[in-house]
Amino acid sequence: MEISVRNVRKDFDRFPALHDVSLDIRSGELIALLGPSGSGKTTLLRLIAGLEFPSEGQIFFGAEDASARSVRERNVGFVFQHYALFRHMTVADNIGFGLTVRPKATRPSPKEVRRRVLELLDLVQLPGLENRFPRQLSGGQRQRVALARALAIEPAVLLLDEPFGALDAKVRKDLRRWLRDLHDQTGHTTVFVTHDQEEALELADRVVVMSQGRIEQVGTADDVYDRPASPFVFSFIGQSNVLPVEIRGGSALFGGTVLGAAAEPDGPRRMYVRPHDFDMLPEGEGGLAGRIVVARRTGGSRFCTVDLDGVPIEIELPHDGSAVRPGDRIAVRPRRWTLFDNA
């Protein structure tokens, strides 16, 4: 099911949560809404679900305007952050709930419900747990039951609110892979909310980066990481350094040192550079001269904090056996960067 969000605005008590947001979700896509808390990502998800209604704008499911339809009529599978499993029902009754509340004419027989439930338990790899109660399950198992319950109603779209937020790191990683496999297997259009960039980049076909009630960028993991559309996206995804630079005659200068060519009009800019996009230069070859303040070895690389005459930067150097110590003088040059206007 294609979903189209068109110029949606949402206010809570006149406090704006979303400003004029538009987004097209393709059928069968797995999409992540990524942003810090307060960015409006959960509000957007709840608007798509029909748990909230837009103050302005429309939401289309396929060619139909679903804006005025309630959550009950939208046929969405919603997985809540804390799962919201019905604690007094068994796993089987939880999963079958959506089928048993259907109007008599379309309600499957108890036998058919049972068959569907067992099928779904197999799908989420929890066979044999149908008679347990939610309190007897681990966090990861509850998550899967919540997913099976949402899938039971054959939803037009699957919506997940911070699906891995309440789990520990190991379970999180496993479930993430598993969810990707499940998506590829079932082909549901899926939207999930997360504040974890690693999760979004690894799992989603496309990532929607949000900040302060607006969409900053929509794109693949490569797009948002390598071609960030705004300073916010650059600094929110991955690590970044900001250097105040001056463009003069097609060159970017930092404190009088030429860093490279920049085909832009003259004037001050902010240069965003990833820590791993610095090259270390042999002594006497120019570049940015500084002093190492902190050096940390992590796996195959070395992270250094370098003081460039009062401007601290973080650089990541491949570990080549040579020792760098705090206090050493070092010269570096950025290899790749993105320029943004001064805000």
Add this chain to the structure above:
Amino acid sequence: MAAETDTTAVADRGAAAPAARRPRPVTTETPLTRALLLAVGLAYLALFLFLPLAAVFTEALRDGLDGYLASILEPDTLAAIRMTLLVAALAVPCNVVFGIAAAWAVAKHEFRGRSLFVTLIDLPFSVSPVIAGLVYVLLFGSSGVLGAWLQSHGITVIFALPGIVLATIFVTFPFVARELIPLMQEQGTGDEEAAVSLGASGWQTFRRVTLPNVKWGLLYGVLLCNARAMGEFGAVAVVSGRIRGETNTMPLQVEILSNEFPLSAAFAVASLLALLALLTLALKTFLEWRYGDEMSSSQPGH
């Protein structure tokens, strides 16, 4: 390990200050204080609770078991017991419906004047029951605001069952609502949202999700409500007219009998009320022990 460190620390201080005391946790009183507090508590309980309770049963059985049964099986007393049961059977279900509706409205919805509404629910706790009874007399009595109209339609409220039920409802209506409101607030609307997103109607959501989530809390509220409904004296005394064998409830009957001889008759009926109280206490304790985690005083299940 920790204890050792503690002792050392205190010993060090002891060396500095000669008036060193034995180490003990800062929140614990001295044994003497503890014993004293406990003794005061127990003496208080004995004097004001156990002693009267024991007296009720001894006095009730003063004429032996036969005398006890004879006092209870006396027609006016039987009528009072029937009246009490009937009033509770009518008032408690009304308050269950009201309590659930009020708790649901307050806990699951935002509306203007919500806190005022919650305060009003508590009103019966702060109004004297006698005043509550009087209000009904002023409203529905023969010289009351609605009295003439009711009379012309042949409806008697005051000095009859309807008045007693109304007064009882007024006095007991906070119990169910008060128990359910914090419980429902704590559970939030997540389960309801889940149910609706799965296609359940409002009624299905209520019956299959909301109600089962609060069932033990509800039972607890019903228990307290019932105990109060059966034991209410003041409000009922004003509206019932205390007609023996007709509008007397058990507490009223006890009061009337206590002005007559033999006194054991009054104590016999009183012992029934005491038994009801003990039964309520036992059930309440059981509920708290067994289902405490599903009631308002504790955390949600998961």
